[in-house]
Amino acid sequence: MKRLKQGIHDATSSRWNAKPVQSRIDELNPMIRGWAGYFDQGPVCPIYRSIQDYAERRLRIWLMRRRGQRGTGYRQYLDEYLYETLGLYRLPRTRADLLNAKA
Template sequence: MESWKWRGRFYLYRWPSQRALKVLRDKVRTATSRSRTERPVAAVVAELNPVLRGWAGYFRKGNSARKFVAVDQYVHERLAIFTSDKHGLSGRNWAARYNYGWISRLGVFRLAGKWHGATAHAQR
């Protein structure tokens, strides 16, 4: 594992792998598939939150902030498209209809801000 130095300390230079991101995206895609639009959005969020919470807990050590933001954006997009399909709305203007306030009111677990920079050695 590589490390990088910031403010006199060495930090781990690691983040989630492409395979780990693909597995998470597959779980989100399955939960928000178009064939499951009969389910309420709250049930989909209740299914996704433990997955997101566990994934964040496992990968929060290191340098995962950018990957966490990318996952948050992906979850937001999938939920907005799912809700658009559920309500019969077409088009790619979901970003205007389903903004950050909407996803916050749903109670979706957000990964951004949940990472902790792990030092490469024990602190003294």
Template structure:
């Protein structure tokens, strides 16, 4: 399996998980998940290349998150009720 295809499969799962748990206090867990996913992807690429280790010196984070396209938006978003809209913005059409 090509690297980009493997990373795309991983990204779909991680992106959904992060978006589900993003609201709240999950920053510490996100750090652990990000490190785990990066290690797994590095190990996959190293095995594919027939090398030992995880390639920390071989591939920088710019390569992993930039060139390979690994998902990296693990920011926590806090719910702010003062910014929430109570009334919809626009016209609502009834469903028949």
């Protein structure tokens, strides 16, 4: 989890401000999707939520710094904008392979 967060941090650092937003999304999505595919055993939903929150926060801050503004960008960049417009990968909230009934 630490290595993934470090990768997200590096991909949204200020040295990438000159790059287009889509290139950052194209780098983040395979990183997050691949990590989630590899570590999908056990109770991962709280961890997924933590990673998703971190990725959203870092992307918003990067977008704000890129525009030359201060702040976290929660009002400027809503979740719908990040996921629907930019195409950021959304981690699943529940696991599909878990059984609903106890044996």
